[in-house]
Amino acid sequence: MSLASHHYFDRDVGRMAVKLLPSEYYVTTDHTVLSTVLGSCVAACLHDAQAGVAGMNHFMLPDDSEPGAASMRYGAYAMDVLVRELVRAGARRERLQAKVFGGGAVLAGMTTLNIGDRNADFVLRYLEAERIEVAAQDLRGPHARRVCFLPESGKAVVRRLRAQTEVLRVRHDEGELLRRLSASGLPHEIDRTKGSR
DSSP: OEEOOEEEEETTTTEEEEEEOTTEEEEESSSOEEEEEESSOEEEEEEETTTTEEEEEEBSBOGGGSTTOOOTTBHHHHHHHHHHHHHHTTOOGGGOEEEEEEOOOOSTTOTTTOHHHHHHHHHHHHHHHTTOEEEEEEEOSSOEEEEEEETTTTEEEEEEEOSHHHHHHHHHHHHHHHHHHHHTTOOGGGGGGTTOO
């Protein structure tokens, strides 16, 4: 579990922002923009408009690879942490609305594993089970995405990455992360990603 700590000035929205990397989350009660780039990963943006509390997470794998895994890279834990921290900051569970993004098929050699689809399926199941309304979604497909979430309004701005350099960067970063996870003892199905580009 890791709190995002990369603060920067986002020229696209003209405001201070926090960039979330895989396995990170952030909760805010001010106007700090929450930003991330997604390939097969998923980000959930949750917002309680009445309380003025919003947050985002960024996870790499759904919950079924390692039951009970206490790691932000797994969707179940990442979602539980985000909801808990939002409530701790003053949100009410019954008022939360979600916007979910990512789950793209961008990793070469991953067609049998379908990590993007599994992440997308997982986040929708989780939100349905927790009775959190999904106000918007942009999931699956062949695209990597850049997401900016504006906490005070709950608005999300999504840009699909089409420039080859941007797509290759996402593909490389996620592939490297999967290889590191595989080396640290992730289930054997992830081992299929070794050597893929």
